[in-house]
Every structure is written in structure tokens, then in C-alpha cells.
Amino acid sequence: MESLKMETEMLYPEITVEVGRVTFGEENRKRMTNSYLKRTENSRIIQATCALLNSGGGVIKAEIEDKTYSYRCHGLGHDLETSFQKLLPSGSQKYLDYVQQGHNLMIFVKSWNPDVFSLRICSLRSNLYQRAVTSTINLSAHSALELLREKQSRTQRGRSKMQELHSQKALDRYMQEEEDMRMSASEFVKKDKLVYKEKLNFTESTHVEFKRFTTKKIIPRTKEMLPHYVSAFANTHGGYLIIGVDDKSKEVFGCQGEKVNPDLLKKEIENCIEKLPTFHFCCEKPKVNFTTKILNVYQKDVLYGHVCVVHVEPFCCVVFTEAPDSWIIRDNSVTRLSAEQWVTMMLDIQPDLRQLCKDFESQLSLSNSPPQSRPVYSKKGLEHKKDLQQLLFPVTPGCLKYTPESLQKELFLQNEGLEELINRQIDPFSQGILILSTSWAVDLNLEEKQGVICDALLIAQNKPPILYTVLREQDTEGQSYCTHVAFTLKQKLVNVGGYTGNLCITTKVLHLSLESSAESSAGSGSVIDYPSSYHLADTQQMEALLQSLVIVLLGFRSLLSDQLGCEVLNLLTAKQYKIFSKNLRKNKELFIHGLPGSGKTIMAIKIMEKIRNTFHCKTNEILYICENKPLKNFIRDKDICQAVTRKSFMKYDFTHIQHIIIDEAQNFRTEDGNWYRKAKTITQRDTDCPRILWIFLDYFQTSHVEDIGLPALSAQYPREELTRVVRNADQIARYLQRVLQRVRKNPPRNIPHEPLKMCLEAKWARDVQGTLSIKKDLTLNAVVTHVADTCKLLFERGYSPKDVAVLVSTARDVEKYHQELLKAMRKKGIVCLTNASDMGGDHIVLDSVRRFSGLERNIVFGIHPSAMKAAILYNILACLASRANQQLHILWQRDV
Known part of the structure; x- marks a missing residue:
């Protein structure tokens, strides 16, 4: 069967799969004489439906064979309806809609909902087989999931199926007759020769299958049926496939000698079994264990033929006949999932998120979100997605609201006729929200298009969502731009935002005529009529969609993703989002003062991504500057910019740089020159x-008393403040608050007093439990012993070395503690110590507080001498505390 084609030209914002010409209608399909063509048409449509269900939904486009066909009059055809009902047993009418457009039938497919089907993805066939007495069954998706969970559980318990079978408890589970037949088959295989038409003393059972082939094509027939029985026996309790014995009479016939080459048959069986897909839960990952034996069959002492016996051992994990019949859209094509991909998606195999769930609140669970979604968490105590939706995108009964109001005023003031044009478009709508943006493309991490005045997303009752693009003048590419943005938005609302309702984004391109705003022209829109089920029926549906939009717009890849080994999203706070969503052309220079742990580095990463899309920049045209190499390396590995330290910035020319982001600026110095003036000169080279x-800076974390080089506070304008601490557990945040008060009352001489009042407005998540431990007057040996003992205990509880950082006061102290700490660690069987430049490895980090600035770990040990320099003591403690997510251990070493 030919591979399914995607529509090459995106005429509307949907994944569209073309299935070619199809005969529709009950009578038409009954009259089809070509049964192969009928099956092929059915298979192509069902395959496309499965792929779209697993990929966020879309449209199947079928060219109607019969030009007189009418969907309303003739229906689909019984075989197609039956296939849809098998695919969607909970009701295909909820997931499929049909619209005839001329000579095409459009089948609208909604995204799969695991919460409804109790399965993570849609599958046509599992291709996992098991034995049920004498039958060999292709397991349903639900039965396959039960088998997978059983095998996974058994592996986690550390017992193989063979061990269970050899236990008396396992033997008691099966009927004695079954066991007797299995033993009889085992004895049968030990024979040297067989007699033609001799009758066996055992029959087919769970462990035994007879096959007699009368065809001359023995090898092709064996290769055809062999995978089913190997999979079934391996996934059940093992068994024997005996080829050459009649299943009814139990008589030995064998395969006639002239019809089969025994050595070739044996070789083909081995090749066939070795190619079968497997999935392992265990670490050993053995191959399917089987033996093949050819027994000679004699008739009156003359060689008549051969019986082939394939003995399959029980398999530790699972064996497929072929890749599951489950499909997905990947790289703009309909792609079959591999066995490994399928099992991973079916089981939702994720690392252990229990620790994450203790400190974070789930915003999007995979159990009730579309197949492509990833988990979304926010720190406990922060705004839930519902709260963020009510704050940023509220739906007011009986009212149509424009948001954000500041952007609305700015756009209407600067673009004569725009207000009239937009009002004329949305005047018929009575309830909903119009979300304005200078570029919805940039909001969705796409490149901005020149000539776009603004984009506006309308979420209104009794209508599908509409994306408007307003152009300064007519543009032949305007509609394709709007369609592409709407397509991306729809895919993200489902696959990132987790929206499970019927969803489409219709489009409309508007042109603003400066000569006569009253004559402003409306361009073309979506060229498809969506079914009424795609209209937003009420406030509840609108708010559910807007909550998915919150995840799309405020979601970012959590820094914990690398530690957990899976993609996890966090959400920006409302204030972070408002800063991030600023018009960059109107906010070319901005100072962001943030309290410790308020997410400044995340904001820096996000804003660089936005700069790249807004100004069509290359990676090496955006410069990120920080003070320390570990943070520079961490950002460099994101591959979104060129990252340097302040020293390197002052040492080299950067004539190719267009934009600059500076992070942790409070730790900069002027020893190598005026870094701020140089950065300002670069970004003001071209006024056009x-x-x-x-x-980004935080005076509370200033780690020296030298001149920082920042302009006076009065010149730091415009300025924004981040006062919400999003990183630290409650106990750590409370300690941090006390330390910040100490800094405010006794600041170092090189920082201004005014911005330190920020700490009076500090807020943090109060529901996150953590650990704060402060021990004083310790010897050096007691310090390193305590760290080693605590780490050993933490690792026994499931933490890993990459959760831990040990931070000391200065770079000189790193050398002092390294050898002693390494010796103490080795006594506990822990040998994994590195500096902060290697944040990606599975190691405990040992480094100075200064060099760890801007980074974070779940568990932080801070080691300080009691005679630490008083001028910046509390600044160092603030920096230390802000690095710890869950546990903070402060160890004061006594004076020597």
C-alpha cells in the first residue's frame, strides 16, 4: 500500500492527510468488485485517522470517486463505519465529523483523549500475541497494556517468569493436564525419528500448536505464520510449534522431503525469529531463546519427510510479531511507531517524579491530556493555570474584552483607522476576549513577519477561535503567514497546552489603508467550513481553551528536565510573563531587578529566544554576558546565543553583535574597563x-565590595522588579528573607540603598516543604564527614549526585576542601566530585558560591569559615540560600 500523503500547500491551519480517491456510500461500496481496492481504501482512511488522533487532530481529505455521491443521502458505507467503531469504541461520533466540499469529503478528526479511552494512544492492532488455550490471540490495546504492566511490575520486583514457573505456586496455577501435555511435547522432541501417520499421545494446548502444510511452499508459509506463534508462546509461558502434525487427528505427516530443504528451513526460522521486535524492561536485554529441531519421518523405513519443532522459551519481557499498527504524524508524514516508541507512549514511561510532585503542583497531567503532551508543573503556592487565566485572559459574561489594554491603546494611537477596522470585524460578537499581540508568531517561537501591524486572537462564544492578521498593505504572503501561525497555535494548544475539546483556529487577513480607513480591505480567510461542534459553546469551554493558552504562552522548559531525564515544563509567573511580553522595539533597554530565586536567568533565556525571532537574528548576533564561566557554559549549551564572561567581553571586539543580554550584573567589576559603556556603544551603533x-541584576547577591560599573540607580530606567521567589522551599525562603533584611540594614558600600527595599515586597511559595539545617563550630573533619554521611543517606533515598552542590566561600577554599571531602566521600563509596563547569554530568558539584551564581541544585551544602569577611557575609549567604531548591545545609567551620 502506498504511503499516505500530506497536503503540500497549507490551505487552512490543519494537518491534512490526503487518502486519494475513495468510493463512499453503502450501495456503492457493496457494488465494488475489487475486494483488494476496497480493503486498501478502508485501511488508508483508518490509518490516517489513527495518525491524526495521536497527533493532535486534523483533517482527512478524500477525493470522491462517484461524482453523484452525497454524504447526507448515501452515508459512508457499512465497512467504513464498522472500522471507525472498532477504532473508537467509546463513540466515533464524538471524534469524527464529516463535511462534503464539492468532490471532496473532509473528515475532521479530534485529538485522542486518554481520559476517555483509558489508553495513552490509539492503536489499530498491538501485534502482541498470547496463547489462550489452543488459540493465538492478537491482544487488544487494553489487554496489551495489562501485559506490559504485568511484565514491567515483575521486572521491578526482580523476578523472571522462569523463576515463577519453577515455583510450586506457579505450577499450581495451571491445570495438571496442561503441564502433562507440555511435558509430553518435551519428550516428543527428544525422539530420533518418527513414523508416518503415527498418532501422538498429546494434543494442542496452551503450550503446543500443531501445523500441517499441504502446500509446496513450506518455507514461505512457515515464515508467514511463525511470528504469531513465537510472540504468543514467548509472551505466555513458552511452548512448542510442531510443523508436520495434523491438528485434528494428531497424526504425523511431516513435510515431504522434495518440498523442503531441512537446513534451509532451519536457517529461515532462525532469521525470522531474530528479526522480531522486542521491548525490554530488564537491564540484561536477552534475545528470544528458542531451539529448532528437524525430525525425520519414515514410511516403511524409507525417509518420507520431516517434522520441524520450534521450542520457544518464556520471554522475560515482550515479543511483537512486527511493529504495532499504530501511527503518528512526524516530519510531515504518516509514520508507524516502532515497538519501543509504542510501549513508551502506552506506559507513559517517565523517570520517578515523586520528589518533583512533593514540591510542585501538576498543571497538566499526562493521564488526561493528548498523546503528544508533556507534564507541566508549577511550584506549589504559585498561581495555578486557572488563576493565571483569570488574571491575564479573563472571560466576562456578556462582555467582549480587549487585552492587554496597554497594547490596545498603543496600537490604536499609532495606527489611524485600526480601531475602526478591528471593531467592525468583531462587532457581532457579544462575549469573549480579543488577545492582541505585535506578533503572535513571535509569541509562538516563530519568526516575525515584516509588515504586520498586529495579530489578534478572538475567543468568542458560539464561534470557533479566529486569528486576525492586520497588514500595513496587501501582501501575497499574508494569508500563508496567518495560516501558518494559526496552525502552530492549534498544534501547541493541543500538544503542549493539553486541550482535549474540538479545536480549530480560523483565519482572516486584514489590510489597513492609510488613504481611507473606512475602505480598509479584508483579505481572504480560512477556506474551510468547520462543523458546529468546533464552535466554543459556553464560558466553560472558552476558559478551558484559555487555560491551555496559558501553558503555551507561559510554559518554559524546566531546568529540572536535564536532572529528571524527561521533558518537563514550568510556568512563568504573571509578572514574569508581563515583562517577557513587552514590545522589544519599544523597550530596547531595560533593567530587571530581581530578588534571589526570582527566575532572572530563565527570563534571560526566554528573552533571547524572543529577540532571535523578532529580529531574525543568528545565534552569533546575540551576546549573553555573565561574570562566571560555569553560568556562561550553561547558557552556551542552550545554543541560542554567543555566551562570554565579562572579562572576555572586555578583551575582544564584538562588531557582529546586534543585541546584548547581561545576567548577574551585580557581580561585574570595572577592573578591565567600563563594561556598561562598551555594551551601550555596541547596541547604539545603528539608530535606524x-x-x-x-x-538582569540583584544587589542582594553582590559578592564583592569593588565598583560594579552599573549606572546610577536614577539612570537605570526603564526598570522592572521581580519580587516573587519561585525557586526555594518554604523554610529556605524564610531564612533567605531574614538574610535579605540583614543586607538591607547593613549593605556593602558599593550598592545603593533604594533597590534593597524590594525585599519588603518579597513573596514566595509557602506550601513547599524543605530542609534547612545550620550547624556551627565544626572542625574540618566534622564538616566533610557530615557532608559525606548526609549524601550517602540522600542517595539511599533516591536522590542522585546531580542533585547536590557543595559550595564554599572562595575559589581558594575549593582546593582546601577538595581532597578532604573526596577522602570522606570515598569511605562512603561515593566518587563523583567536579566543579560547576560540568553541570550536565551525574556528579556532586564542589565550587565557590560566586562561581555558582545563576545556577541551582535541589540540595546545597554551604561551608563557611567563622572568620568570613563581614562586609559581604550576608550577601554571600543570600546567594548561597537562593541556589537551593529543596534542602539547604549551612556548615560553619570553627577558626583554626
């Missing part, structure tokens, strides 16, 4: 081209 200079 807007260039960005955003500076």
Missing part, C-alpha cells in the same frame, strides 16, 4: 535598527 540591551 533597534538593538536590545537588557540587564
Whole structure:
């Protein structure tokens, strides 16, 4: 069967699969004489439906064979309806809609909902087989899931099926007759020769299958049926496939000698079994264990033929006949899932998130979200997605609201006629929200299009969502741009935001005529009529969609993803999002003052991604500057910019740089020159081209008393503040608050007093339990012993070395503690110590507080000498505390 084609030209914002010409209608399909063509048409449509269900939904486009066909009059055809009912047993009418457009039938497919089907993905066939007495069954998806969970559980318990079978308890589970037949088959295989038409003393059972082939094509027939029995026996309790014995009479016939070459048959069987897909839960990952034996069959002492016996051992995990018949859209094509991909998606195999769930609140669970979704968490105590939706995108009964109001005023003031044009478009709608943006493309991490005045997303009752693009003048590419943005938005609302309702985004392109705003022209829109089920029926549906939009717009890849080994999203706070969503052309320079743990580095990463899309920048045209190499390396590995330290920035020319982001600026110095003036000069070289200079800083974490090089506070304008601490557990945040108060009352001489008042407005998540431990007057040996003992205990509880950082006061102290700490660790069987430059490895980090600035770990040990320099003591403690997510251990070493 030919591979399914995707529509090459995106005429509307949907994944569209073309299935070619199809005969529709009950009578038409009954009259089809070509049964192969009928099956092929059915298979192509069902395959496309499965792929779209697993990929966020879309449209199947079928060219109607009979030009007189009418969907309303003739229906689909019984075989197609039956196939849809098998695929969607909970009701295909909820997931499929049909619209005839001329000579095409459009089948609208909604995204699969695991919560409804109790399965993570849709599958046509599992291709996992098991024995049920004498039958060999292709397991249903639900039965396959039960088998997978059973095998997974058994592996986690550390017992193989063979061990269970050899236990008396396992033997008691099976009927004695079954066991007797299995033993009889075992004895049968030990024979040297067989007699033609001799009758066996055992029959087919769970462990035995007879096959007699009368065809001359023995090898092709064996290769055809062999995978089913190997999979079934391996996935059940093992068994024997005996080829050459009649299943009814139990008589030995064998395969006639002239019809089969025994050595070739044996070789083909081995090749066939070795190619079968397997999935392992165990670490050993053995191959399918089987033996093949050819027994000679004699008739009156003359060789007549051969019986072939394939003995399959029980398999530790699972064996497929072929890849599951389950499909997905990947790389713009309908792609079959491999066995490994299928099992992973079916079981939702994820690392252990129990620790994450203790400190974070689930915003999107995989159990009730579409197949492509990833888990979304936010720190406990922060705004839930529902709260964020009510705050940012509220739906007011009987009212149509524009948001954000500041952007609305700015756009209407600067673009004569725009207000009239937009009002005319949305005037018929009575309830909903119009979300304005200078570029919805940039909001969705796409490149901005020149000539776009604004984009506006309308979420209104009794209508599908509409994306408007307003162009300064007519543009032949305007509609394709709007369609592509709407397509991306729909895919993200489902596959990232987890929306499970019927969803489409219709489009409309508008042109603003400066000569006569009243004559502003409306361009073309979506060229498809969506079924009424795709309209937003009420406030509940609108708010559910807007909550998915919150995840799309405020979601970012959590820094915990690398530690957990899976993709996890966190959400920005409302204030972070408002800063991030600023118009960059209107905010070329910005100072962001953030309290410790308020997410400044995350904001820096996000804003660089936005700069790249807004100004069509290359990676090496955006410069990220920080003070320390570990943070520089961490950002460099994101591959979104060129990252350097402040020293390197002052040492080299950066004539190719367009935009600059500075992070942890409070730790900069002027020893190598005026870094701020140099950055300002670079970003003001070309007044006609807007260039960005955003500076992130936190005076509380200043780690020296030298000149920082920042302009006076009065010149740090415009300025934004981040006062919500999003990183630390409650006990750590409370300690941090006390330390910040100490800094405010006795600041180092090189920082201004005014911004330190921020700490009075500090807020943090109060529901996250953590650990704060402070031990004083310790000897050096007691310090390193305590760290080693605590780490050993933590690792026994499931933490890993990459959760832990040990931070000391200065770079000189790193050398002092390294050897002693390594010796103490080795006594506990722990040998995994590195510095902060290797954040990606599974190691405990040992480094100075200064060099760890901007980074984080779940568990932080802070080691300080009691005679630490008083001028910046509390600044160092603030920096230390802000690095710890869950546990903070402060160890004061006594004076020597």
C-alpha cells in the first residue's frame, strides 16, 4: 500500500492527510468488485485517522470517486463505519465529523483523549500475541497494556517468569493436564525419528500448536505464520510449534522431503525469529531463546519427510510479531511507531517524579491530556493555570474584552483607522476576549513577519477561535503567514497546552489603508467550513481553551528536565510573563531587578529566544554576558546565543553583535574597563535598527565590595522588579528573607540603598516543604564527614549526585576542601566530585558560591569559615540560600 500523503500547500491551519480517491456510500461500496481496492481504501482512511488522533487532530481529505455521491443521502458505507467503531469504541461520533466540499469529503478528526479511552494512544492492532488455550490471540490495546504492566511490575520486583514457573505456586496455577501435555511435547522432541501417520499421545494446548502444510511452499508459509506463534508462546509461558502434525487427528505427516530443504528451513526460522521486535524492561536485554529441531519421518523405513519443532522459551519481557499498527504524524508524514516508541507512549514511561510532585503542583497531567503532551508543573503556592487565566485572559459574561489594554491603546494611537477596522470585524460578537499581540508568531517561537501591524486572537462564544492578521498593505504572503501561525497555535494548544475539546483556529487577513480607513480591505480567510461542534459553546469551554493558552504562552522548559531525564515544563509567573511580553522595539533597554530565586536567568533565556525571532537574528548576533564561566557554559549549551564572561567581553571586539543580554550584573567589576559603556556603544551603533540591551541584576547577591560599573540607580530606567521567589522551599525562603533584611540594614558600600527595599515586597511559595539545617563550630573533619554521611543517606533515598552542590566561600577554599571531602566521600563509596563547569554530568558539584551564581541544585551544602569577611557575609549567604531548591545545609567551620 502506498504511503499516505500530506497536503503540500497549507490551505487552512490543519494537518491534512490526503487518502486519494475513495468510493463512499453503502450501495456503492457493496457494488465494488475489487475486494483488494476496497480493503486498501478502508485501511488508508483508518490509518490516517489513527495518525491524526495521536497527533493532535486534523483533517482527512478524500477525493470522491462517484461524482453523484452525497454524504447526507448515501452515508459512508457499512465497512467504513464498522472500522471507525472498532477504532473508537467509546463513540466515533464524538471524534469524527464529516463535511462534503464539492468532490471532496473532509473528515475532521479530534485529538485522542486518554481520559476517555483509558489508553495513552490509539492503536489499530498491538501485534502482541498470547496463547489462550489452543488459540493465538492478537491482544487488544487494553489487554496489551495489562501485559506490559504485568511484565514491567515483575521486572521491578526482580523476578523472571522462569523463576515463577519453577515455583510450586506457579505450577499450581495451571491445570495438571496442561503441564502433562507440555511435558509430553518435551519428550516428543527428544525422539530420533518418527513414523508416518503415527498418532501422538498429546494434543494442542496452551503450550503446543500443531501445523500441517499441504502446500509446496513450506518455507514461505512457515515464515508467514511463525511470528504469531513465537510472540504468543514467548509472551505466555513458552511452548512448542510442531510443523508436520495434523491438528485434528494428531497424526504425523511431516513435510515431504522434495518440498523442503531441512537446513534451509532451519536457517529461515532462525532469521525470522531474530528479526522480531522486542521491548525490554530488564537491564540484561536477552534475545528470544528458542531451539529448532528437524525430525525425520519414515514410511516403511524409507525417509518420507520431516517434522520441524520450534521450542520457544518464556520471554522475560515482550515479543511483537512486527511493529504495532499504530501511527503518528512526524516530519510531515504518516509514520508507524516502532515497538519501543509504542510501549513508551502506552506506559507513559517517565523517570520517578515523586520528589518533583512533593514540591510542585501538576498543571497538566499526562493521564488526561493528548498523546503528544508533556507534564507541566508549577511550584506549589504559585498561581495555578486557572488563576493565571483569570488574571491575564479573563472571560466576562456578556462582555467582549480587549487585552492587554496597554497594547490596545498603543496600537490604536499609532495606527489611524485600526480601531475602526478591528471593531467592525468583531462587532457581532457579544462575549469573549480579543488577545492582541505585535506578533503572535513571535509569541509562538516563530519568526516575525515584516509588515504586520498586529495579530489578534478572538475567543468568542458560539464561534470557533479566529486569528486576525492586520497588514500595513496587501501582501501575497499574508494569508500563508496567518495560516501558518494559526496552525502552530492549534498544534501547541493541543500538544503542549493539553486541550482535549474540538479545536480549530480560523483565519482572516486584514489590510489597513492609510488613504481611507473606512475602505480598509479584508483579505481572504480560512477556506474551510468547520462543523458546529468546533464552535466554543459556553464560558466553560472558552476558559478551558484559555487555560491551555496559558501553558503555551507561559510554559518554559524546566531546568529540572536535564536532572529528571524527561521533558518537563514550568510556568512563568504573571509578572514574569508581563515583562517577557513587552514590545522589544519599544523597550530596547531595560533593567530587571530581581530578588534571589526570582527566575532572572530563565527570563534571560526566554528573552533571547524572543529577540532571535523578532529580529531574525543568528545565534552569533546575540551576546549573553555573565561574570562566571560555569553560568556562561550553561547558557552556551542552550545554543541560542554567543555566551562570554565579562572579562572576555572586555578583551575582544564584538562588531557582529546586534543585541546584548547581561545576567548577574551585580557581580561585574570595572577592573578591565567600563563594561556598561562598551555594551551601550555596541547596541547604539545603528539608530535606524533597534538593538536590545537588557540587564538582569540583584544587589542582594553582590559578592564583592569593588565598583560594579552599573549606572546610577536614577539612570537605570526603564526598570522592572521581580519580587516573587519561585525557586526555594518554604523554610529556605524564610531564612533567605531574614538574610535579605540583614543586607538591607547593613549593605556593602558599593550598592545603593533604594533597590534593597524590594525585599519588603518579597513573596514566595509557602506550601513547599524543605530542609534547612545550620550547624556551627565544626572542625574540618566534622564538616566533610557530615557532608559525606548526609549524601550517602540522600542517595539511599533516591536522590542522585546531580542533585547536590557543595559550595564554599572562595575559589581558594575549593582546593582546601577538595581532597578532604573526596577522602570522606570515598569511605562512603561515593566518587563523583567536579566543579560547576560540568553541570550536565551525574556528579556532586564542589565550587565557590560566586562561581555558582545563576545556577541551582535541589540540595546545597554551604561551608563557611567563622572568620568570613563581614562586609559581604550576608550577601554571600543570600546567594548561597537562593541556589537551593529543596534542602539547604549551612556548615560553619570553627577558626583554626
